[in-house]
Amino acid sequence: MGKDLRVMIHKLLDENNISMRELGRRTGIRNATLHELANHKRQNIHFGHINSIADALGITDVRRIITFDDVVSESLNQSGIESEIPVACTRECKRFLSQPQTYLHKDPRKTLR
Incomplete structure (x- = not known):
């Protein structure tokens, strides 16, 4: 098990x-950089970016911007596909796989309105 530092851009948005x-x-941060941070594609996270986000959104607690999750290898389905994902996501994925009807809408167009 390892650790994974993540910037929670989507939650903040x-x-x-x-x-x-x-x-x-x-913030003055390039859109491409924000997308990389949001989608966890960046290997390095600059403290200047975190500081700019905090200033722009009036955040004083860095834990609202970043999280340091345990990462585990989990088999998410019967096909045996394994992936490293945060523990919190693992729980949510397992819940989704066991009860997909609670997450899926019968008419996806209703969610777009």
């Missing part, structure tokens, strides 16, 4: 009801 582009405008 939802909480502040802003777009990625707006966060980029407020």
